[in-house]
Amino acid sequence: MLTSILIALAGGAAVGMSRSINGRLTMDRGAFRASFWNHFIGFALLTVFVVLFERQGLALLGQVPGWAFTGGVIGAVFVAISSYVFPRIGAARSALLIIGGQMIAGLAIDYLRGTAQFSIGQPAGVALILFGIYLTRFSK
Template sequence: MFGAVLIALAGGAAVGMSRSLNGRLTMDRGPFTASAWNHWVGFLLLSVYIAFLHRTGLPLLAETPFFYLTGGVIGAVFVVISSHVFPRIGAARSGLLIIGGQMITGLLIDLLRGTAQFHVGQLAGVALILVGIYLTRYTR
């Protein structure tokens, strides 16, 4: 489990660095162009990985339920939004708002799926994130 925690932390660091770099590209080229480049480069990298290292080939789209592909649309919207806000409100505020949105959405999804096992720690965590967002936004 410790390894998974380290990988998750590295993933969070990668998101922060990626959003910062895309924010700089957004300032030069705009959020949609930055998002397009982000996804093209990611597509090429993953295509090379699948073709040469993973060797399973790409599954046919006909074999994939359409609903599963909407994650790519949501991911593209996320990249555009975060590329737009990072240079305007900063990495710390953007990160807190993104994490806060993820926590709240995750809890709502669990609630709607009937898999929620709420306890005081989860609610306190969301409350602390919201307080952190308030403090970074309205205090100097």
């Protein structure tokens, strides 16, 4: 369990660093070009990884429903949006807003899929997230 938590924290740090670096590239080249290069380099790296280590995964590709690939479109939009907002509102505010949006969307998805049990802490947590977003937006 501790290993998974540390890996998740490292992943979060990687996202923060990636968005910050891409935000800098956005300032020089624009959000869509920065997003393109982010995805192109990531695609190249993952292509090498899949070819070297996951060849059996390619055979399973045809068994995946088409809608499952929309995550890539959403991911590309996320990177473009992140690249645009990071240099404009800063890393801390961007991260808080992104994480807040992820938590709210995750809770909504859990409810829509019927995988979450309702507890009073959940709406209280969402309220705290919204309050935190408000504080970062209006604090000096």
